[in-house]
Amino acid sequence: MSDNKFKNFAVLTLDIHSVEVKESKKGGQYAVAQATLPMGEGKPALPFRVIVNNGLVKVLKAETSKTLVGHIGYEEKDGKPIYLFFPYKFEDSDKPRNFAQLTLRCGVEAECRYTDAGAFWGHSRMALGMGKDEKGEYKPSLWLTVKAFSRDGDETLPQKLAAIAKGSLVNVSGRLTYEIYKDKGYTSLIASKITDFEGGDGETQSEDQAEKEFEEPNFG
16 A cells, blocks of 8 residues: 655644743744653653743643654754654544654664564664755654554564665654663654555656655745
8 A cells, every 4th residue: 555645643642741831033932841751650651841932832831741743853963863843733632642644754764673472573663754944955854663563363464564664764653762871762663554655657756856845934
């Protein structure tokens, strides 16, 4: 199965820790919030910097939890990763949400194996492109470890992951996870669905074309 639309979509329930409202050079307001995506009791939370420039400025309140719909961004400062989230709407939800649907470029072909219990699974390193900066140079990509597990003996998902060639674009849906090892954070996407990515003419769409669909807000 293939899909020719570039994906960068997420629904996340975030714990908002602090909010700073700022004035843009054009006179409008935007807000920058420090937030985290909980991973469960006893596990480190995934930190996010949330940026909004619409009616959500009034929605973001410190010391609250909000389910937000938007797209994921990424940047690096002084060699440290900064996970960004650009929501465009607020969603009422009775349950915490952690869902992402992303178009990723495969950087390393999958390694697959069987667990001691006989379950088949695989993992691969893939990149979410962030487009180009004002100088026309590519921004740092967000690298994720994509993991796929068999379900009740059905190995379709990890077999799909194993078939992805290095350099290929693929659409992956799933949930984000985060762990810290030796003081370094590692982010993974646990796949629930994997589909091929193809351009509208049946050929793989270029990275430039794909990234044009998602531009970060301009607060200049």
